[in-house]
Amino acid sequence: MKVLLIAESREGKLLNSCYELMAFAEKMAAETAMFLVGSDSALPQYGGKLYLADVSAAGEYNPDGHKQLILDVVAKEQPDMVVFSHSSYGWDLAPRVAFALQAAQISEVVDVAGSTMVVPVCNAKLRRDVAPKTAKTVVTLQAGAFGLAEVPSAAPVVEKLTSQSGGKIEFTGYEQAESGGVDLGKAKIIVSAGRGIGKPENVAMIADLAKALGGEYGASRPVVDSEWVEHNRQVGTTGQTVAPKLYVACGISGAIQHLAGMKKSEFIVAVNTDKDAPIGDVADVLVVADLKQFVPALTAKIQAL
Amino acid sequence: MKILVCIKQVPDMESKFKVDAGGTWYAKTDLAWRMNEYDEYAVEQAVQLKEQVKDADLTVLCIGSEKVKETMKKALAMGCDRGAHIADEEADKKEPFQIAGIIAEYAKEKNFDLIFTGMQSQDRGSGQVGILVAEMLGMPGITTVVHFAYKDGVIEAKRELEGGVKACVKVAAPAVITCQLGLNTPRYPTLPNIMKAKKKELLSVPAADLLKVESRQDTAKMYFPEKKGGGLVLEGDPAALVDQLIKILKEKTAVLG
Numbered sequence: 001m002k003v004l005l006i007a008e009s010r011e012g013k014l015l016n017s018c019y020e021l022m023a024f025a026e027k028m029a030a031e032t033a034m035f036l037v038g039s040d041s042a043l044p045q046y047g048g049k050l051y052l053a054d055v056s057a058a059g060e061y062n063p064d065g066h067k068q069l070i071l072d073v074v075a076k077e078q079p080d081m082v083v084f085s086h087s088s089y090g091w092d093l094a095p096r097v098a099f100a101l102q103a104a105q106i107s108e109v110v111d112v113a114g115s116t117m118v119v120p121v122c123n124a125k126l127r128r129d130v131a132p133k134t135a136k137t138v139v140t141l142q143a144g145a146f147g148l149a150e151v152p153s154a155a156p157v158v159e160k161l162t163s164q165s166g167g168k169i170e171f172t173g174y175e176q177a178e179s180g181g182v183d184l185g186k187a188k189i190i191v192s193a194g195r196g197i198g199k200p201e202n203v204a205m206i207a208d209l210a211k212a213l214g215g216e217y218g219a220s221r222p223v224v225d226s227e228w229v230e231h232n233r234q235v236g237t238t239g240q241t242v243a244p245k246l247y248v249a250c251g252i253s254g255a256i257q258h259l260a261g262m263k264k265s266e267f268i269v270a271v272n273t274d275k276d277a278p279i280g281d282v283a284d285v286l287v288v289a290d291l292k293q294f295v296p297a298l299t300a301k302i303q304a305l
Numbered sequence: 306m307k308i309l310v311c312i313k314q315v316p317d318m319e320s321k322f323k324v325d326a327g328g329t330w331y332a333k334t335d336l337a338w339r340m341n342e343y344d345e346y347a348v349e350q351a352v353q354l355k356e357q358v359k360d361a362d363l364t365v366l367c368i369g370s371e372k373v374k375e376t377m378k379k380a381l382a383m384g385c386d387r388g389a390h391i392a393d394e395e396a397d398k399k400e401p402f403q404i405a406g407i408i409a410e411y412a413k414e415k416n417f418d419l420i421f422t423g424m425q426s427q428d429r430g431s432g433q434v435g436i437l438v439a440e441m442l443g444m445p446g447i448t449t450v451v452h453f454a455y456k457d458g459v460i461e462a463k464r465e466l467e468g469g470v471k472a473c474v475k476v477a478a479p480a481v482i483t484c485q486l487g488l489n490t491p492r493y494p495t496l497p498n499i500m501k502a503k504k505k506e507l508l509s510v511p512a513a514d515l516l517k518v519e520s521r522q523d524t525a526k527m528y529f530p531e532k533k534g535g536g537l538v539l540e541g542d543p544a545a546l547v548d549q550l551i552k553i554l555k556e557k558t559a560v561l562g
């Protein structure tokens with residue numbers, strides 16, 4: 001078994017997720033090679049062979065170009081599997097590579113058993129064992145599912161790739177997330193509102209509980225997308241990552257992208273009408289209740305303490 | 306301009322799921338169905354584009370049983386002009402490569418200037434179909450789009466990356482766009498538009514006519530994950546629950562004192 005690991009860099013920095021790819025390869029007991037569009041000055045600690053395309057020529061986002069580079073490496077290395085992170089880079093590129101290789105693609109793998117891959121279904125309420133039917137496969141790995149490999153104090157054997165410029169999509173630059181306002185990262189207690197609050201007026205109820213506890217309030221993405229709460233209060237992969245002493249998730253189902261932003265909290269309380277909501281997997285306490293009754297009652301009791 | 310938007314009907318994620326008798330998918334009984342959330346943004350963006358360019362014809366495509374027509378009618382009421390229903394009782398057994406194959410087969414030679422899809426479905430969540438359609442048709446594809454603008458044949462879009470950073474990209478039509486949550490504010494169909502939608506064309510084609518590719522993967526088994534947490538579950542009268550939770554917070558954390 002040989003796997004080609006697709007590392008990533010963003011704004012000149014190597015992303016740590018390459019060590020997750022290495023952990024996956026270890027679990028598979030597979031031989032590895034690695035591919036990176038990056039630079040000499042930000043190489044992974046990796047004992048194997050690294051195919052490096054210089055970012056100044058290849059661009060950080062150029063799916064046509066990156067696909068071709070990966071296909072060239074596949075032709076040389078003949079891996080059984082090409083492994084991406086299930087990230088904005090990976091889920092964009094993996095289907096392109098899979099299509100070109102006529103390979104099955106299995107997305108968001110959370111576990112493996114032999115050649116069978118385990119993937120989540122329906123917001124992680126269910127799981128599926130998937131078996132590829134093609135000789136080569138392309139997989140994307142859910143962030144965090146395989147942990148980080150122990151970082152070897154090794155330097156890769158670098159083979160440089162030359163990339164053709166061009167491609168149909170022109171990348172014109174990054175736009176940073178808005179900064180300023182509240183810094184959730186500093187809050188010791190966070191109470192977050194999810195779609196289960198139902199309407200914008202109910203944000204106040206969540207903010208009141210946060211205040212009674214001496215903390216800040218946050219939100220899940222739909223609440224921010226609906227513009228009920230500003231983006232700098234969004235918790236999750238595309239928002240803030242927080243680890244307060246207490247996190248109270250109100251009306252939040254517990255999608256992986258939300259969990260990624262709060263699961264390291266010291267103590268987690270979830271308030272949800274759905275006893276099977278995946279937030280229950282990370283919650284120390286799951287209160288099965290309608291937040292519209294429970295939250296104001298809790299706030300009143302805490303204020304009276 | 307010709308626009309295609311591809312949608313999927315999915316169960317409400319708050320449903321109580323059961324594994325079906327075959328053991329490889331969830332049982333379709335006792336579920337509430339709706340339009341895949343990501344696709345609502347795709348439909349809205351397609352309708353906005355049609356309104357912007359005026360001279361446009363917008364087709365909504367959906368693969369599935371007779372029942373998915375309900376969801377297609379919502380898309381028609383939101384502003385799509387016509388529906389292409391790909392009739393398939395076994396749509397849930399098809400993997401993304403086959404679904405994309407069906408869509409590409411339908412779309413080829415129809416010269417769509419833009420194809421919108423959701424970035425993923427809420428149930429299967431593979432996130433492959435849009436890009437595979439693009440590759441199959443030889444069109445550029447942009448994923449995870451949270452901002453879309455169109456002018457004189459050129460699309461300016463923003464892709465959402467981790468941490469809320471966005472990548473700005475430019476591409477000439479024809480192109481495939483996969484839509485991320487928050488791209489726009491999907492409209493609610495108005496009653497007059499719901500009535501109008503009933504008269505819009507909604508033709509069915511059997512999936513078998515369009516399926517030209519083999520499946521590349523099989524689901525061996527579907528099951529419930531083992532519960533990890535071992536966290537405490539509190540149920541019952543809300544007032545009593547408040548007292549129980551306060552007691553726990555006092556014992557297990559230092560936040561109340």
Ligand SMILES: Cc1cc2nc3c(=O)[nH]c(=O)nc-3n(C[C@H](O)[C@H](O)[C@H](O)COP(=O)(O)OP(=O)(O)OC[C@H]3O[C@@H](n4cnc5c(N)ncnc54)[C@H](O)[C@@H]3O)c2cc1C
Pocket residue numbers: 193194195196197219220221222223234235236237238239240250251252253254255256257258261271272273274277289290291292318319486
């Ligand atoms: C690439 C990508 C990035 C993303 N980034 C993020 C991110 O950074 N942060 C984020 O949060 N999400 C993110 N998401 C979205 C994520 O997948 C989920 O869609 C989102 O987290 C769902 O938010 P929610 O739990 O509030 O809503 P839902 O999933 O709709 O859950 C609502 C919950 O409220 C409960 N509920 C309903 N009514 C009540 C009531 N009266 N009382 C109590 N409970 C009730 C329901 O049982 C349900 O569990 C991202 C998605 C993608 C694809």
